[in-house]
Amino acid sequence: MANALRRFGLRGIAFAYLAAILIGPLAVVFYRTFENGFGAAWDALSSPETVNAFKLTLIITAIAVPANTVFGIACALAIVRRKFPGKGIVNAFVDLPLALSPVVVGLSLYLLYGRDGWFGSWLTDHGIQVLFALPSMVIATIFVSLPFVAREVVPTLREIGDEQEQAARTLGASSWQTFRRITLPAIRWAVIYGVILTTARSLGEYGAVAVVSGHLQGQTETATLRVEERYQSLDLAGAYSISIVLALLAVLVLVAMTVIRPKEEAV
């Protein structure tokens, strides 16, 4: 008996915890979505505002992910391969978005680009709308999803060392050729893994975007903001059905990750 407890104790705790915190709520969302039939959920999802919200989320993600992929790789290369003053600070700052509350990020953007902000008046004079428009939402999303690629790539770069790169240089490869043919293939799984995490984070971003978006229905409302808006409007079916699509996207991302992980270890 004690033996059995010991064997299943840890597993039981882990499973109970996951069930209570994660699986339970998700199951409820799932149940509620289809409580009034598939038709109701479909109606909520196909409303023009909701379709627009998903479009906006995808557009923001499509800009933020490539931007952070390029930045993340460049940043990781700088941190691992270069020596420069202030390197430690750069290394620490990459992690800042993980520690900082997204609301604070949104607020700081608000203070920078708002009408009375540092850049706000200049931008307004030149007819460029940043706040309550796509640019500020993209910037906010880029900020919160910034660390993932760099954090994945840095340890891999350290592990592979720079001898292969040096060998490529002595064989006649330029810096770019060395990066393309040697470094990038060596870090590819780390990059892909980082891209997946960045995508997940971008799709799910709420706090920072909520502050800078202005909640203009059909214009600056992302999928996560739409969930909030439906909920406040007491349209629970709508809120649940959008949530379920977001949850499914997250599950897709998880599946993609588990499919990729073993391959990475095999290489």
Next chain:
Amino acid sequence: MSIVVKGVSKRFNDFPALDDVSLDVETGSLTALLGPSGSGKSTLLRVIAGLEQPDEGEVVIFGDDATGLAPQKRGVGFVFQHYAAFKHMTVYDNIAFGLTIRKRPKAEIESRVGELLELVQLKPFAHRYPAQLSGGQRQRMALARALAVEPKVLLLDEPFGALDARVRAELREWLRRLHEEVHVTTVFVTHDQEEAMQVADRIAVMNKGRIEQVGGPRDLYEHPETEFVMSFVGPVNRVGDTWVRPHDLELSAEPSDGADEAMIERIVHLGFEVRVELTRADGEKLWAQVTRDRCEELELEEGQIVYLRPQHERVFSAAT
């Protein structure tokens, strides 16, 4: 001269890795940079390759000043101690890398890589990945990869350092033969004096960021200019200011003029060679190297008193 290094200095933080080093490497020669770890030999090789920038001095390769030149423009082949194999490429693609970068026609690449695979005896492994090769095979692949672009000079950084003793001995032999075949000017780094002597035709002995002496293997062994060279290129006994090699200590059972009395502490039989550990009357400990036949002829035994007559002793002026 293929490579001329003039007054090169290089510091890492406060550590002087190279201190005003000058070296000429003859065209077609096989030169060893020999020294203990931290002597600067690898740094010197990396400066020649352009993988490190010297703080002072210049590097001239075949008459062209290469000091500020990027490694890919120097026409050097470099082989690393840990192979630096491109892990995601097959053996074939590894060897073809330099030619692919130079956008050579496919047919030319194919025939050149084929030749090199033959040369390094890796033909059956062309489509394997480096992870599927042994250490010795990986290093031969790295050598073929460096040779593929027909470098003006070939630089090898402790090429056999990561291999086990038997493979190391095989590859030394093989490198020597390869050099006779290909005849590209070659510089290799090693901390193993036997390896340097066996493979190289010229040796530069390095210590503390400086070159102590340059010469042929025999020259260095028989005419060392400093205490360091004397003790690094072969076994030595030091008695006061006098240095003598163990095989230059002549043993005899009978006393004679100028011979020192000593007692045999221990006799170690190593096959052909026998090591005799001795304590002189004044308490100095030394050892002599004799042949097995000589040992039997003198009927040497532990505890026996013998008489030592050093040959070719050396005294070095003012410690260097």
